Amino acid sequence: MLQIFLLQVILLLSLTFGMEPITFAGEPQEQLRQTTDKVLAILSDPALKSHNKLKERRELILKVVDERFDWEEMARRSLARHWAQRSPEEKQEFTILFKELLERVYMDKVEGYSWNKIAYEGEHIDGDYAAVKVKVFTARDQTIQVEYRTRKKGHQWVVYDFIIEGVGLVNNYRTQFNEIILKSSYQELVKRLKTKSTQN
Numbered sequence: 124m125l126q127i128f129l130l131q132v133i134l135l136l137s138l139t140f141g142m143e144p145i146t147f148a149g150e151p152q153e154q155l156r157q158t159t160d161k162v163l164a165i166l167s168d169p170a171l172k173s174h175n176k177l178k179e180r181r182e183l184i185l186k187v188v189d190e191r192f193d194w195e196e197m198a199r200r201s202l203a204r205h206w207a208q209r210s211p212e213e214k215q216e217f218t219i220l221f222k223e224l225l226e227r228v229y230m231d232k233v234e235g236y237s238w239n240k241i242a243y244e245g246e247h248i249d250g251d252y253a254a255v256k257v258k259v260f261t262a263r264d265q266t267i268q269v270e271y272r273t274r275k276k277g278h279q280w281v282v283y284d285f286i287i288e289g290v291g292l293v294n295n296y297r298t299q300f301n302e303i304i305l306k307s308s309y310q311e312l313v314k315r316l317k318t319k320s321t322q323n
Contacts, residue, residue, distance in 0.1 A: 149246050149248060149253075150280060151246050151248065151253035151255050151271075151273050151280040152243050152245075152246045152255045154191070154279065154280045155191070155243075155255055155271060155273070155280070155282075156243065158187060158188070158190065158191040159241075161187045162184055162187055162188070165180060165183045165184050165187070166180075166184070168180075171183070185226055188226070190279075191279075191281060191282055192222075192225075192281065192282050192283075193274065193276060193281035193282065193283045194218055194221065194222040194225075195214075195218045196274070196281070196283040197221065197225075197282075197283050197284065197292075197293060198214075198217055198218040198221040198222070199214075200283065200284065200293045200297065201221060201293050201296040201297050201300055202217065202297070202300060203297050203300075203301065205300070205301070205304055205309060208309075209309070213309075216313070217313065217316075220313065220316040220317065220320060221296075221316070223316075223320045224316060224319060224320070227319075227320070240260050241257050241258065241259050241260065241269075242257070242258045242260070243255065243256070243257055244256040244257065244258055251274055251275040252272070252273070252274050252275070253272075253273045253274075253275075253280060254270050254271065254272055254273070255270065255271040255273060256268070256269075256270050257269045257270070257271065267287060267288060268287070268288055269285060269286070269287050270285070270286040270287075271284075271285060272284035272285070272286065300312055303315065
């Protein structure tokens with residue numbers, strides 16, 4: 124669980140750092156950069172700095188994140204073979220719970236960190252799928268390699284997975300969720316996710 128927590132923090136925080144400009148960026152990389160710019164603009168807005176603007180600020184950030192993240196695809200891949208066994212209602216419920224899980228981590232960690240920078244190191248496009256490689260520079264002068272996995276959805280390139288130092292977010296959740304389902308049940312997994320959604 125500690126590994127998953129650290130993975131979430133680093134991956135989700137990577138969208139909040141400043142950037143080094145990259146020339147001749149392709150569409151997936153450029154769209155990811157635009158999302159980063161929007162988040163930074165919200166966090167930098169003096170009108171949204173006060174404590175009584177906290178809810179409004181967070182809602183604006185989550186709206187931007189929603190535009191770039193494919194929550195349903197992430198949820199589907201995280202459940203893997205168990206997804207096909209779910210009813211449409213169960214799939215919708217699970218997607219919402221999964222989204223809330225990741226958004227909660229994002230919002231808990233995105234504020235209060237000093238901004239550093241990220242450098243976009245290129246992208247690889249294969250049809251409707253693309254991988255965007257990013258180097259994250261932390262406040263302690265450490266570098267972390269992150270790869271955003273995206274797919275084309277209409278005119279947008281949306282994120283469906285993160286790989287950090289060779290460790291994937293979806294794969295980690297897939298392992299955890301599968302273990303819970305096999306040892307107990309799908310209903311137990313949903314119960315645990317609902318419990319987490321009520322925690323501050």
